[in-house]
Amino acid sequence: MTSNFFEKKTIRLDIYLYYIRIFKSRSLASKFISSNRLRVSGQVTQKPHKLISLGDVLTMIINDKIKILKVLDIPNRRGSYSESLNFYEDIAPIEKNQKKVDFKPNTKFVDRVGRPTKRERRQTDRLMGRD
Numbered sequence: 001m002t003s004n005f006f007e008k009k010t011i012r013l014d015i016y017l018y019y020i021r022i023f024k025s026r027s028l029a030s031k032f033i034s035s036n037r038l039r040v041s042g043q044v045t046q047k048p049h050k051l052i053s054l055g056d057v058l059t060m061i062i063n064d065k066i067k068i069l070k071v072l073d074i075p076n077r078r079g080s081y082s083e084s085l086n087f088y089e090d091i092a093p094i095e096k097n098q099k100k101v102d103f104k105p106n107t108k109f110v111d112r113v114g115r116p117t118k119r120e121r122r123q124t125d126r127l128m129g130r131d
Contacts, residue, residue, distance in 0.1 A: 009074045013040065013058075014048035019075040020084040022062075037061055057091070068092040 011019075014029040023029040030048040032038065038045060039059040040052060052058070058069045069088045078084075116124070125131065 010051040010053045011074045012048065013038075013045070013050045013052050016052055016071070016074070017058075019078045020069075020087050021078070021081055022067075022069075032060070058088075065095075066092055 014026050014033055017023050017029040017032075018026040023032065033048045033050075034046055036044055036046055037060055040050060041056050042059075052071055054071055054073065056071045058067075058071070060067050060069075068091045070091050071087070072089055073087045075084065075087045
């Protein structure tokens, strides 16, 4: 009984990311880890079978957003999303909502192609001074 108390809880990295619902499948988690975009306690890892334990910090970039997760507990299964929130703490800094400024000119070209309608011809005549 006391041996279980001192036993260190560990789990494979790809299984952990799958259980806490960061990825839809374990194979997607493995591919992400193999692509060199994940750090475990500051060290880049490429091995999905790396064992992580309580207190480890996972740093990753997903969809151009930085996620920093601290491992709080090891899950036994893949549960619901609300259940998975108990197994990690998101310690990423809060980003200010910066609106991306996309320059789109307000010039609008003709929506349709072909011969102008009678109304468009009259507008053109008025514009050119041919009343």
